[in-house]
Amino acid sequence: DALPIFTINDTKFYVTFVDNGSYVGGLVGWAESVQMDINNITTSSPFGILTGKDNTGGLIGKLYGTISANNIKLTHTTDDPNMKIITGNNRTGGLIGEFYMTNSSSLNNITVNLPIDGHDEVGGLIGKLYVSSTSSFTLSIDTYNKSTGSQGDQPIKGESKIGGLIGLSSAKQGNIILKLIGESTITSPITSSGKYAGGVLGQAQQTKIEFNNSAKINLNIANIKANQYAGGFAGSLENGGTINVNTQKVQLSPLMSIRGNSGLGGFSGIIVSTNLKGDYKPNFSDTDVITNKDNTPFFAGKINSDDKSSSAQYIGGIAGSVDNSSIEGFYVTPSLCGNRYVGGIAGSVNNTTVYNCAANCGVFNNGSYSEAYSLGGIIGYLSNNKACNYENLVNYTSINDVGDGIGGIIGHADCSSNITLRKVVNLKNLTANYRIGGIIGYISGTSVVKIYHSANYGDISGKKGRWDKNDAIGGIVGYSSMNVQIHNSVNHGHVTASKDYWGAG
16 A cells, blocks of 8 residues: 655754654654655754754654655754764664665755764664565665765764664665665764774665666765774675675775774675675786786775774775675775784685785784784685685785784685685785795695686795794795695795794795
């Protein structure tokens, strides 16, 4: 049956709602089983102050139904980043606190220019987007702007699941299709004191992201921060199908700084059962090893590199941690700083393939940690229990560290099933203490590693061994406790080991 239509048109409003309990909105507190049709809504200057508890939104506290919203502009004149304009508890949004979507909906030409402060599930547009149907519903967003003030920040902050667009997007049985149309811009800093912070999405579950031909989202965000799981686009992407994305669709500011303790990535902090597909591909030739190394990087910002003593872990230029997924077609040039599981593309991967990627990173680890572990030009730590392939990978990053398990392509590969590497190339020098290799630093596990048509051009240097048979360095592989096959590959770099190493090759 068709839902009754609730229409609001051509309205200007000002709010002063303080401590009004739950279900608080600038125009509607709670709309149940309706189709909302909202057009041409603006706020007086300033917006006012809206304070509630659960389900608090600049326009609607909670919506159960559908919405078509067009030409909405909510602004406030404050330039004080500490001033609270929209404040709630759980499910707080610049437009809608909680949106329980019962059919496809659209939001067109939406501007939210004011600070938003909540607890869990906080978004610049929607705090929580939820679908429980077995069907897939689409939320189309055409032109959205979440900007800073003229002289200061208009932050989005809370404890968990904080996003520039949506805090939590979750489907119970079917899928949410988030379709981005037109050009959008997000500039507000995103801060989570707990888990999940992202420039667009805090946490996304069963959410498929699509970009139409004209779509472009500018993430001109200076700072994104979470204790765990923070990314330029999303804190977490889970069961998201395949996302086709490139520098024309998503532009991550080169000034972006992502900070936290664990699970930090240029695109997403953690990725689970989701495939990322870009359009980069390194081209190899007989006269020039890689012929297109000067492509515009997908991510060129900073991850913890302002903290030279960082002991953070699971850090990558695309993702901090990746499970049962694939990453294909990305070139990145970030500065990274971490202590364990740090990679130019991914800090840690499990049952995940990586193709057509290259990284030219700045800082890896500042060298102050004797326990630094699993640093790789492309992948820091790799594990698997099913066969995985890694092809067309190039490292342009020098690593100078005191750690263990340092590789031009992979730092530490711990394999329960076979892996194959083809056309992987390291071009830079690697220096560390223990297990160091031009392609893979340290291999462990129970299966076979096969390396084809690969090359190391960097010098491999061992600073200090432990008089231990596990301490070894090599032009292709540093140390392996399992079966390794190397075919049609070459080392061009010098291999230099101090006298307390047991092996060098």
